[in-house]
Each structure stands twice: as C-alpha cells, then as structure tokens.
Amino acid sequence: MSHFFSDLAPLTFDPNADGIAFRHYNPDEIVLGKRMEDHLRFAVAYWHSFAWPGGDPFGGQTFERPWFGETMKDARLKADIAFEMFDILNAPFFCFHDADIRPEGASFAESERNFREITDIFASKMENHKTRLLWGTANLFSNRRFMSGAASNPDPEIFAWSAATVKLCMDATHALGGENYVLWGGREGYETLLNTDLAQETEHMGRFLNKVVEYKHKIGFKGAILIEPKPQEPTKHQYDYDVATVYGFLKRYGLENEVQVNIEQGHAILAGHSFEHEIALANTLGIFGSIDMNRNDYQSGWDTDQFPNNVPEVALAYYEILKGGGFTKGGTNFDAKLRRQSLDPNDLIAAHAGAMDVCARGFKAAAAMLEDGLLEAERGKRYAGWKTPEAAKMLSMDLESVAKLVDVDGPGPQPRSGRQEILENIVNRYV
Template sequence: MSASYFKDFETVQFEGRDSTNPFAYRYYDKDRVVLGKRMEDHLRMAVCVWHTFCWPGSDVFGAGTFDRPWHRGANDADAARSKREAALAFVEKLDLPFYCFHDVDVMADADGIGAFRKSFAEAVDHLEELQAKHGRKLLWGTANLFSNPRYMAGGATNPDPEVYAWGASQVRDCLEATHRLGGANYVLWGGREGYDTILNTEIGVELDNFGRFLNLVVEHKHRIGFEGTILIEPKPHEPTKHQYDFDTQSVFAFLQRYGLENEVKVNIEANHATLGGHSFEHELAMARTFGILGSVDANRGDYQNGWDTDQFPNSVEEWTLAMLEVLRAGGFTDGGFNFDAKVRRQSIDAEDLFHGHIGGVDTIARGLLRAAEMIEDGALEDFRRDRYGDWSGSLGTMIHDKGTSLADIADYAVKHDLDPQRRSGRQEWCENIVARTRS
C-alpha cells in the first residue's frame, strides 16, 4: 500500500526561479557550485521520519486528521514496513540525499526489552535494503527516550536506575544501527532530561547521571569504531519546565564539566532557539565560537505562541543570517539540514508533504546563495574585521600576554593618558546589506 502512495508524483527537479511548477525547485540546484562547493554538499538535506511519516495529524484537542495507509490500525510489522518503504521512496522523489529517524519511528510496537530489540533489529535489516534500493543515506539516528511512559521523569536523568539501564539498551542498539547503516552522526535528544518541579528533584544527581551517560555513549562509539559525530540537541523547555540542555552555551558548559568538549557537538534547531529567547543565528554563532557546530534541524516556530510548532522554514532573511554563520564556521563536515518539520493538521493530502519540503528546500538554498553573495562582496566581513582590528595591535597583544596583570593594563591607560573615542557600530548599514542582497 505504501508503494503506490506517491506514484502520481515525479521526482522533483530544479527548474529555476521563473518556474510556475509547484512541484519544482526554483533555487535548489544541487550541482550548482557555490563558494567552491556543490549546493547539495553545502546543505546535506535530510527528511525526518517522525513528523513526516509517524505523526497522524493529532493535537491535544483532537484525533489525527491524516489518512496515510500506514496509519490505519495498529503499528504492527506490516504497517512499520509500509511506513519505511514510503519514507525512503519519498526522500528519493524529493531528490534529497539523507533521512533521519528515532528507533521507534521505524519499528513495529513491542512490549518488553527482548521484543523491542527484535523489532528494531528487523527494521534495521529492512532500512539497509531500502537505502541501497533508493540510493539514500542516513544523516543521523537517535533513540526515543521520552515518549514511553517509563520515561515520564526522563531517561538519563531518571531517578530510577532501571529506567536508565533500559535507556542504555536503546541507545546502544541505535548507535550500533546508525554505525551499520553508515550514519554520519548520532544524536542524543534529551526530550525529558530536565525537571517539572525542583521540589522533587536533586539537580546535582541528575546532571552527574546525564554526564556519566554521555561519557558511556562516547566510549561505546569508539569501541565499535563509529567515526561519526555524537550530537546533543539544545532545547530550553517543553515538555519539561526546564531542560538541562537549555541552549548552546549551557550545553558547552555541561560538556566542559564532564570532559566532553572535544567529543560532542550540537544539533541546533531553529524552533528551539526561539523558544529559548534567542535568534536562530545566535545559536549558530555560539556553536561556531565554541567549535561545536555539528548539524541543524530546519524548521520555525510561530511567534504568536510559545509552543514548538515545527513548521517548515519560509523566511529567506532568517536563513540568510543562518547560512552566514554556517559558512563562517567553515560549513558542515558530518552534519547537514534535517527537516524536523511537519505539515499543518489541515494539510491532509500527499501533495502537501511535497509542498512543505520543496518550500523549505528553496528557502534554505536561497539563504545559502544570499549569504555567499555577502561573503563574496566582502563589505560586511571587512567591517567586522576592521572593528576589532586594534586587538592585533600593541595594546591588544599586551592585554592577552600571559605575563600581563590587571595593574599593567591600568598603568598603560594612565601612562598613555588614554581617551577612547566612540566609533559607530553601523547597525543600520549592516542590516541594509542583508536586505539589499540580490540573490
């Protein structure tokens, strides 16, 4: 039943900005060379299995509105197989190179740890076949340690060590599956690694358990020979009141505390950045600064509410600023852009899945072209460099010399009778450069 779901759709192709075909890319020309690299290699785009193929279109006030063939009835072995087939076929129709999954997204429901492992193993066997059939790759895998009621108080931060051990089993199997499937990264998404109330929470114990868990994952990565990157996905809250991986800066502090800053990077999500009161480009700039930019979940929120709405990206200006930070960081190595986004509850047709992804792909591609144009123009980068240029001079060098004391710097100011002059930050000029970019 899944094999025929997308049968009426042709593979999406690039037709240029003047195309009127709603099933064509206007800006995503995968073979176009931008700053010395093919666009496909810059962006490394992926489709997620969870929102696109698992979510039935439900919300807290109503049942699912979608009528996908694999949603009908229980999530048994046949339904799970159908869902996997549809997922890889869809990624091929979009002509995107990657997909991403949680373990429970791709397997049939199972009770008990033995049955769970068996069901997941069967799914991995099938995914291996489908990757070869459709010519697609795995950007990253992850284990779901948040949906099952056993994880109501978290996975790695759960007060019950038996829950922690069950989670370790899931992560062990999913990390090994990611390695087998040629995945480029492995993500630890801490969906409930936080607290709802401090009244019943021992924060220090939970953080130490979380740090121990992550160290064990890194050790296992090296033990099995997985050469991909381990990623943490920052998120401030929702569903918990507060999550320990609040944002990129707090994640980096956590990694430093537990000796993981050279082993683990971040998978940044646009919607999580705004939930934390930041801009998307702020989180990317922080990750670039700390050297931990790994991968990105591409989506957006709705500024009229505080929920993680996971909508498809559609702001070219936002993605211009985001791509500027990615390019400044040197671009991706293992990472890429994963569409952690879902069509709206009223978008019930198969074609809506295409429209959402096509629009998101073109938005990101256009952001890349605009950011590249700004870098090639050089005006903004030259201004930023000149603004901090004096730090390469005698005073800046002296300040950072290990033998310099606070008194030395203060004495320098007195001796040279310093009278710093104000210099414009030219914010409006910088913003005009972004607004006037032609691509």
C-alpha cells in the same frame, strides 16, 4: 510502487514549472567551489513525515495514512513509502528515532526484533537508493516510563533501559553508515525542585554521556555524537537548555572534544536566542555539528515545528555556518511537520520542496555575502585597534600594568558607531 504520492515523478530544478518543482534549489549548482547538494546536505525527518498523525493538545489525529497502525506490516509499508518520498525529493539523507520505524513490543526483546527487521529493510533499500542516513537517535521521551527523564531518571531500571535503547540505536546507526548519532533529551529536566536532586541527576547524565562516547570508540563508529539543546519543552527546566549550557556540561565531564551540538531553529528561539547566535556560539566553542531547520509561529510562543519560509532568517543562519567552514558530517534536517489541515499526500512533497527552495535562496545569499566580504570588512574595522602590538600585549599583562596605560590627564577614549543599520542595509542587498 504504492502510488501514495499520486504517481508524482521525481522533482527537478525548473524555475518556470507550474506544479511542484525546485525553483531555486539546483543540487548541481556550484557555490563556493562545491555542489549545492553537498553544501546543504538535506535530510527528511522520519518522525514528522511518517509517524506524526496530526494531533495537537486540543485535537486528535487528522491525517489518514495507509501505514498508520501497530503491526510490522504497517512498519514495512511505512518504509516503502518513505523511500518513495526520498526518491521524489532526491533527498541525500534521512533521520529517525527507533520508535518512528517500528511498533512497540510487549518486551524490550520484541521491540528490538521489530527494530532490527526494519533497519535491515533500510539497509537493503539503501543499496538501491541514493538516500543515506544523516543520523539516528533513540526516542527516550514518548513512553510513560520516561515521564521523569531517561539518563536523569530517579529509577535505576529506567537508566538501564535507556542505556540498552541507546546502544541498540547506536549499533543500527553504525551498521547503516550514519554520519552522526544524536542524543535528544526530550524529558531530561524537572517540573519542580521539590522532588528533584539536581546534583545526582546531572551526575547521572554526565556518566551516561561518557558511556555513550566510550561505546562509540569501542565499536569504531566514526560519526559525531551530537546533543540537541532544547529549553522548557516539555518540562519547566531542561538540563540541556541552550548551546552555552550544553558546553558547560561537556566541559564539566571532559567531553568538549568528543561531543558536538545539533541546533534546532525552534529551540534556539524558545531559549531566547536567534538561530544564528546559537550557530555562531557553537562555532566559537568548537562544538558545531548539525542543524534542524524549522521555524516557530512567533505568535504562539511554542515549538510549532513549521517548515522554513523566511529567507532572511535562513540566510543569516547559513552565513554563520559558512563562516565556520560549513558542514562536515552534519547537515540540514527538516525537523518540520505539516499543518493539521494539510491532509493530502502531495502536501508533504510540496512542503519539503518549498523548504529546500527557501534554504537554497538563503544559502546563496549567505555565500554571496561571504564572498563579497563587506560584512567581514566592517567587522575587521571595528576591531582594528586590537591589531596593534601595544593592544595585543595588554591581554598578557596583569591588571595593574594595563591600568597604567591610561592617560589619566586626557579627555578619555570616545566611542565609535557600531553602524548596525548600515550593516542591516548591507544584508538587505542580498536577501
């Protein structure tokens, strides 16, 4: 043991605890016929928890971690600390990018050797620890070679490098029993149309994604392939702006039955939507996969990746997830990082424990709302007119035939209240 976390014992569910503990998240509590842990499927993000040094655009590193460095010794220590933290949190899952877990080599071959060594360490640790891999992904954005994108890059050599990196990460995710593989297009977009061929770049992205799906089937990977929608970060325009944009892209390239979405709360807000809207739309389109749970600072207008602390927001998100049948291979990944002033190791544990409690409170509220059925009953009343045979028949009639159904001499139909405030009051009974 490294004792990095001050010999902190594994956290337990104790509503009356004085120190760090779970006060709302009881992994064994049965909700809607299933353990809460199996519903929520929490995951720790390797990058923010163990790789981010605490910098921002106006200041450099604030965190001091014993594994910060560019050697394999540092990477091995980082893996040791990570699994210590997973044990303390009793975390069922974790997620990683390749660049989070290994130092960059002087060549692709050296980076690959470094990566494989650490994934072998992960495999060994997973034999003796509870935590499993929710998903793996490739970092195709940090290195300067990706400044103009990866699959959408104008240089074919970088397209090939990106393909080789994704293949390597897919192989590792498959070998480690990962339940999903995520394509995170950090720089798949453009700064100006003056130097951009939209048609060519989107076509290359479509072909790249088809190759990923083909390779998934070739190696027998049973997990889901996920795209994470993200707007205006960091480029002016992103090709994978939101759920609707991603779905249009998937339809264009015949992948709507092969690829799902990993939706992040912060990205949903930056796209001008609510988190629950993006989840509901993904369920409606049949492409919902998983979520990154975090929040933005609503004063900053940027993706600040903060741990969740708003129970009503979380409740509405989980309500839409439960309405869609809940997670299958997906889960709740904390794509969140400490504030730069939160320097102590135990801040990292406290942040995750608090976030897990917030999610548990929101989830239980969502489950109660769904079980009581008041919202769905109100929704049913609003659309009740479409239950009649006459109304249902209209959808299969031509426009002229529907027009003939109007009583042209009558006063015309009158609107009915949408009862929004009443529905909001119902939600407030639970949260």
